[in-house]
Amino acid sequence: MKKLITSALMRAFARSSPHMRALGFELISVEAGVAMGRIANRPEFVGDPRTGVIHGGVVTSLLDSVGGAAVLGKLRRPMPIATLDLRIDYLRPSAPERELTARVECYRATRNVAFTRGFAYDGDPDDPVASMAASYMLRTQAVRRSG
């Protein structure tokens, strides 16, 4: 597999997002079109205090970011991208205090749009807590600046 975007570059990309830094997001790996990342389940991420289940917004942030990394991994060169749409299905409640891992595949990239799908899980990859499908616009800033 070609890795024209190095892991170090991708980690720098992850760190450059203040929101992901604030949440403690960590990019694990980026292969050609497949990215993995994780986030610790901190007490301040709880969305339901009665059960301790994590807020859906944290899952959304994780999957959106890992999806973006998968797109850049597929394109093999850095470019500005922006999420066009994102669908999340919550398959089951996550276990309280468990770290969340996301694995997202970019299965198709056209000139303008890249398509992804993936899962988030809290231990067993075969027993995911959420699934996602998202598409991303490519070369967003370039278009905006020249247009």
Place this chain on the structure above:
Amino acid sequence: MADTTSPPSADRVDQLNRLLETIPYVHLLGLRAEILGDEPVLVMPGDARLVGNPALPALHGGAVGALLESAAIIGTMWQANLTKVPKTITITINYLRSGRIEATRARASITKRGRRVATVSVQACQADPEMPIAVGHAHLLLAAP
């Protein structure tokens, strides 16, 4: 004389904000409910920690998603007079414009309330209420009464 009508909106929004304060992630994002007309609007203050793309800069899609999902839940609880918090089954978010680092307001409307599931539309705007930065559609699982 006993008052059987719903309490006034101001009391209800205080009640709503007390509920919001008990939810750690909602507290972290700084979400607060306000009343616009007769409906609650959920406000997410502009905050440097919510930036996803520092080059623009723009709000992270996840932060906008969290606001939309929270607004869908809160709006549904308000409009359907629920005391139990519904669970999100699925949410689809369309990102229309990059979000500036300023206050973002989200409001929900119930498209259909079924016995078990509510179908909810939600939209988020910034300074211009006519120019949404994101819209969402959610299915929420209603708790058994």
